[in-house]
Amino acid sequence: MPSVNVSLYLVTERSFLPPGKSVQDCVREAIAGGVSIVQLREKTATGREFLRLARELRDICAAANVPFIVNDRIDIAMAVDADGVHIGQEDIPLKDARRLLGPNKIIGVTVKTIEQALAAVDGGADYIAPGVVFPTTTKDNAVYLGPSGVGEIIAKVRQHNATIPIVTIGGINSENVSAMLREVEQASGGFKLSGVAVVSAIMKHQDAQLAAHALKSCLVDNVVNVEGTLALANSDLVERVVSLLQRVREKRPFVHSITNNVVFEMTANIILHLGGSPIMAHSIDEVEEIGNSIDSLILNMGTLDKFRIASFHKAAQKANSRNVPITLDPIGCGFTSLRRQAVAELLSSTRISIIKGNAGEIGFLSGSMETSSRGADSVGKLTDPATVAMTVAKKYNTTVCITGAVDYVSDGTRVVRCENGNAFLGLLTGTGCSTTALIASFAGVAEGDYLAASVAGCTVMGVAAEMAAVKCGAGGEVFGPATFRTALFDAVYLLTAKDVQKYARVFCLDDK
Ligand SMILES: Nc1ncnc2c1ncn2[C@@H]1O[C@H](COP(=O)(O)OP(=O)(O)OP(=O)(O)O)[C@@H](O)[C@H]1O
Numbered sequence: 002m003p004s005v006n007v008s009l010y011l012v013t014e015r016s017f018l019p020p021g022k023s024v025q026d027c028v029r030e031a032i033a034g035g036v037s038i039v040q041l042r043e044k045t046a047t048g049r050e051f052l053r054l055a056r057e058l059r060d061i062c063a064a065a066n067v068p069f070i071v072n073d074r075i076d077i078a079m080a081v082d083a084d085g086v087h088i089g090q091e092d093i094p095l096k097d098a099r100r101l102l103g104p105n106k107i108i109g110v111t112v113k114t115i116e117q118a119l120a121a122v123d124g125g126a127d128y129i130a131p132g133v134v135f136p137t138t139t140k141d142n143a144v145y146l147g148p149s150g151v152g153e154i155i156a157k158v159r160q161h162n163a164t165i166p167i168v169t170i171g172g173i174n175s176e177n178v179s180a181m182l183r184e185v186e187q188a189s190g191g192f193k194l195s196g197v198a199v200v201s202a203i204m205k206h207q208d209a210q211l212a213a214h215a216l217k218s219c220l221v222d223n224v225v226n227v228e229g230t231l232a233l234a235n236s237d238l239v240e241r242v243v244s245l246l247q248r249v250r251e252k253r254p255f256v257h258s259i260t261n262n263v264v265f266e267m268t269a270n271i272i273l274h275l276g277g278s279p280i281m282a283h284s285i286d287e288v289e290e291i292g293n294s295i296d297s298l299i300l301n302m303g304t305l306d307k308f309r310i311a312s313f314h315k316a317a318q319k320a321n322s323r324n325v326p327i328t329l330d331p332i333g334c335g336f337t338s339l340r341r342q343a344v345a346e347l348l349s350s351t352r353i354s355i356i357k358g359n360a361g362e363i364g365f366l367s368g369s370m371e372t373s374s375r376g377a378d379s380v381g382k383l384t385d386p387a388t389v390a391m392t393v394a395k396k397y398n399t400t401v402c403i404t405g406a407v408d409y410v411s412d413g414t415r416v417v418r419c420e421n422g423n424a425f426l427g428l429l430t431g432t433g434c435s436t437t438a439l440i441a442s443f444a445g446v447a448e449g450d451y452l453a454a455s456v457a458g459c460t461v462m463g464v465a466a467e468m469a470a471v472k473c474g475a476g477g478e479v480f481g482p483a484t485f486r487t488a489l490f491d492a493v494y495l496l497t498a499k500d501v502q503k504y505a506r507v508f509c510l511d512d513k
């Protein structure tokens with residue numbers, strides 16, 4: 002079982018929700034705000050209600066690549082194929098839970114004493130939760146440990162096991178979290194918690210995304226992600242995105258798209274709204290001439306035919322001769338023989354700066370059998386997208402971006418994980434092509450730093466989507482994918498450096 006990221010752990014409690022708000026919406030927003038793991042806790046629901054809710058939350062979490070845990074009910078966890086369960090000292094014992102769930106599911110255990118903590122570690126728990134740290138309304142009669150009690154447990158556990166994630170719970174909110182984390186670290190002799198679990202601090206908020214984000218920003222430097230990386234956005238990368246955004250708006254890069262018929266208008270507008278200057282043209286009779294003055298070229302294989310392929314080659318030759326960056330969107334490149342042949346020829350005869358595809362497309366280029374394409378859509382899941390991105394980047398000597406609920410960018414040496422986004426993006430055709438258009442606009446001003454350009458494209462799309470999604474729900478103006486699209490394009494236009502600094506979640510995976 003890979004180490005689980007418990008840095009910001011949401012435990013649900015429906016009674017805290019503001020009137021009219023669903024737990025599903027709250028969880029979606031909380032994930033957009035940076036929650037890294039979600040636990041469904043239901044004390045009053047019938048078995049059937051519990052099951053239905055578990056199934057819905059599992060899907061929401063799976064779409065965002067966030068582990069979904071069920072409190073106490075192993076039967077429900079098994080029925081919905083949750084990522085794991087969380088058990089307390091009065092629930093089914095760890096040994097039995099493990100026997101039922103097998104080795105590949107996450108089991109977390111609440112512990113109140115050092116003895117219970119060590120027993121859980123020895124018994125094979127995937128994380129432990131010493132608590133409660135402060136008095137809380139969700140657990141009326143719980144004895145609270147205080148930061149010093151939690152720190153003592155951490156100290157003993159770390160002598161015994163260096164890596165098991167340790168997360169604490171109980172009355173934590175954005176006001177007390179920073180001081181609590183420091184006190185725990187002091188009391189443990191210098192060991193940091195791996196994360197904090199919260200209930201009301203997110204559930205009771207009208208804007209769960211902002212509540213989660215506020216908590217997450219308090220974790221920076223105070224929480225260790227046991228995978229070895231700090232649980233914080235890489236600030237150098239965020240600043241690079243900010244400076245690329247400013248440069249696009251100052252320099253207005255001229256971006257030539259040879260793209261598909263579905264996204265013509267969308268592509269031109271997203272480039273314009275970001276601050277670039279678009280030209281949409283695919284006739285073989287003019288692409289070379291257009292190439293004299295462009296700053297960036299997009300080759301998008303969406304609606305492919307022999308004429309477009311010929312134009313790709315002519316435009317690419319010109320771009321290569323002027324060192325103009327080319328961004329390739331190899332839509333459905335494994336789907337038909339026309340596409341397979343076209344992508345192979347392009348990659349062997351031209352220098353492509355960036356390849357941006359979904360898991361099906363980049364999986365095909367890597368030779369993976371885990372994914373495939375159904376037309377423009379991706380089917381299946383890559384178990385290790387970071388390594389696939391790196392492999393394809395090395396293979397074609399380029400920068401690769403794999404989009405999905407989480408995006409991965411690699412230049413063959415480094416891998417960056419871009420976490421921003423919203424599930425609405427998956428419901429709107431052409432958002433991948435729009436991300437490509439953003440990336441290409443940034444590439445036009447990036448002076449060769451195509452890793453940063455790709456991270457900027459993914460991050461701008463993701464942050465804009467999160468800002469647009471805030472307008473969903475009661476009193477909002479986003480009702481579905483169509484109104485979301487309008488809000489998304491406005492959000493790209495309105496996006497400020499401050500928004501990027503506040504919301505960007507980009508992580509350099511140094512150990513890759
Ligand atoms: N479930 C999701 N949650 C958050 N963001 C998402 C989700 N699905 C996609 N995205 C984002 O949406 C954008 C498009 O990614 P996607 O992988 O859907 O591209 P695509 O399949 O090439 O799209 P298309 O072919 O429709 O243009 C990316 O910026 C990605 O980060």
Ligand SMILES: Cc1ncsc1CCO
Nearest residue numbers: 261263303304377430431
């Ligand atoms: C749906 C579709 N088919 C070819 S291109 C395209 C748009 C998204 O890539």
